[in-house]
Amino acid sequence: MFNTSYIEISRKAFRSNIRYLKKIIGKDVIFSSVIKGNAYGHGVENIIPLAEESGIDHFSVFSAKEANDALRVMSAGSRIMIMGFLDDAETEWAIENGIEFFVFDMDRLEKAVENARMLGKKAKIHLEVETGFNRTGFEYGNMPQLVEFLKRNREHYIFQGLCTHYAGAESLSNYLRIKNQIKLYRKFSRYFSRHELRPVLKHTACSAAALTYPNTIMDMVRFGIAQYGFWPSPETHMFRFRKDAKETSPLKRMLSWKSKVMVVKNVEPGSFVGYGSSFLANKKLKIAIIPVGYANGFSRALSNTGRVLIRGRRVPVIGTVTMNTMTVNVTDIPGVEKGDEVVIIGKQKRLSISISSFCEMSEQLNYQLLTRLPADIPRFIVS
Numbered sequence: 001m002f003n004t005s006y007i008e009i010s011r012k013a014f015r016s017n018i019r020y021l022k023k024i025i026g027k028d029v030i031f032s033s034v035i036k037g038n039a040y041g042h043g044v045e046n047i048i049p050l051a052e053e054s055g056i057d058h059f060s061v062f063s064a065k066e067a068n069d070a071l072r073v074m075s076a077g078s079r080i081m082i083m084g085f086l087d088d089a090e091t092e093w094a095i096e097n098g099i100e101f102f103v104f105d106m107d108r109l110e111k112a113v114e115n116a117r118m119l120g121k122k123a124k125i126h127l128e129v130e131t132g133f134n135r136t137g138f139e140y141g142n143m144p145q146l147v148e149f150l151k152r153n154r155e156h157y158i159f160q161g162l163c164t165h166y167a168g169a170e171s172l173s174n175y176l177r178i179k180n181q182i183k184l185y186r187k188f189s190r191y192f193s194r195h196e197l198r199p200v201l202k203h204t205a206c207s208a209a210a211l212t213y214p215n216t217i218m219d220m221v222r223f224g225i226a227q228y229g230f231w232p233s234p235e236t237h238m239f240r241f242r243k244d245a246k247e248t249s250p251l252k253r254m255l256s257w258k259s260k261v262m263v264v265k266n267v268e269p270g271s272f273v274g275y276g277s278s279f280l281a282n283k284k285l286k287i288a289i290i291p292v293g294y295a296n297g298f299s300r301a302l303s304n305t306g307r308v309l310i311r312g313r314r315v316p317v318i319g320t321v322t323m324n325t326m327t328v329n330v331t332d333i334p335g336v337e338k339g340d341e342v343v344i345i346g347k348q349k350r351l352s353i354s355i356s357s358f359c360e361m362s363e364q365l366n367y368q369l370l371t372r373l374p375a376d377i378p379r380f381i382v383s
């Protein structure tokens, strides 16, 4: 009720992904489940409980807003880490609530210490260092000032982590850049140790790094895309399987997106379908209207190019995708009727439509496509 499409989340696929990834990192390494972007479109309210069922108790988000959303669903024993934006008021809120957060400049560090002093509670900080991604992080040149400040304020923080982020570990062409990042990270790490500053955890790896550079795994891995069943890139997949090329991937897609046929009708030859003149019927056609359009996350770029599944067959989108509908050509499928299941992403009978094929058609990254699935599409966990 109250929806024109819905998303199914597979518990079985998620469990299998977590099992596989845990095997790769080993049992002594913390698995941090990255749930930014509404858990890559899967819905935090679904992924947090599923992850907890699989024994995960550490979650990573981008902002205080996302941390707050996660807190509502998380069980008391779980921890949360903010990797990105925090304003001053949010910094105070994070410390008060025992939320861990990245610190990547002096200004943020001073604010954190000031708030911690005021609250009489230690800030749990992860110092992020700049090793070559060139986004956020302390520069090596900042070290004397940083270390001096940290030594002076020991009672106001817990040095929970020393971290960095890699610039494209999913592509072999970045090999040298990643190697240099690892080297520079180690140099930072030695500098801290020389000054008796030791992080509780060293962590640098995202999915691609953990899957292709074992020495980036350290004490914790921040797994995003892989836990949702996606290889960060075809290269990552090949790297894991160059020795024993397996048919089936141990990472399983866990999201399906479905809707229903809203209207079926015939179109006479010579008429245009939809807005404007992008599709001309050259013969008598049977078309089906589906109540999902670009306002519902189905890109307008898929006009005249997208595909969906109906009655176990692949059917093309014709004409332009509108705000709330798309039209598909069902001329060759006998018996299509109102109410038939439509699979936009996922399996139907023997066919499937993957997000990656979807991405190729609309030139989007699977990360982008997933996170653009509107939060108001209802999501259900299926076994």
Ligand SMILES: *Cc1c(COP(=O)(O)O)cnc(C)c1O
Binding pocket: 034, 036, 083, 165, 205, 206, 207, 208, 222, 223, 224, 225, 226, 232
């Ligand atoms: C998003 C993000 C991750 C997770 O990346 P994946 O490629 O999805 O595994 C890890 N670390 C940081 C800092 C991130 O922003």
